Amino acid sequence: MSANAETAEAPVTAFMLVKTTPEWLALTIAERVHAFTTHVLPAITAKTTGVRSRFYDTEFYSARVTDVWVWEADDHRAYQLLIDALRETPFWDRYFEVVEILVGTENGYARTYGLEAVATIST
Template structure:
């Protein structure tokens, strides 16, 4: 996936539910491996996913999933698959989904990208 160029980035803000928290850590891993990963496995070619814990900084959002997708349809397929699993509104409450295009302003206005990255 080294040549992966995402068209969009989506931030799914989540809050764990009591159903998730009442399971032991091994049970959570098994539930995720058995219920979530198989549903999105065949859709993973055109997306990549990262996971961030936030529960130690905020009570409203406990986790953030960051998805980068080659196109809008690839992300849509992942969301549709997730909605068919216990992940969606059983293990986690979906607080918000924010979708953006990195440096969209620069592309739109044909201008330089502003960044703090040091080369």
């Protein structure tokens, strides 16, 4: 393992488990898209860099959690700025109830012990 790999901060991945609120569900699809593009995206781009997102619908399988938002940040500082930005938007506890946040680093054990990451690939 190189010195750069040992000292470089690992990217942070956060799995944000959320539940829609009645206020969000009362919006039309167009209003939801507008809310996201006018409230969330500008807040994130104004406060941080190095953040990526993916969104998963889970309401088909769970009553407690309707969506999982996956946030990837280049480092802990970018992640903290992301959360600060989200909390200043109506998406935090107005349109969505934040049920739980699970934060981790991919293959952290491998970095800790200087091992190759073990992963499966299905073909």
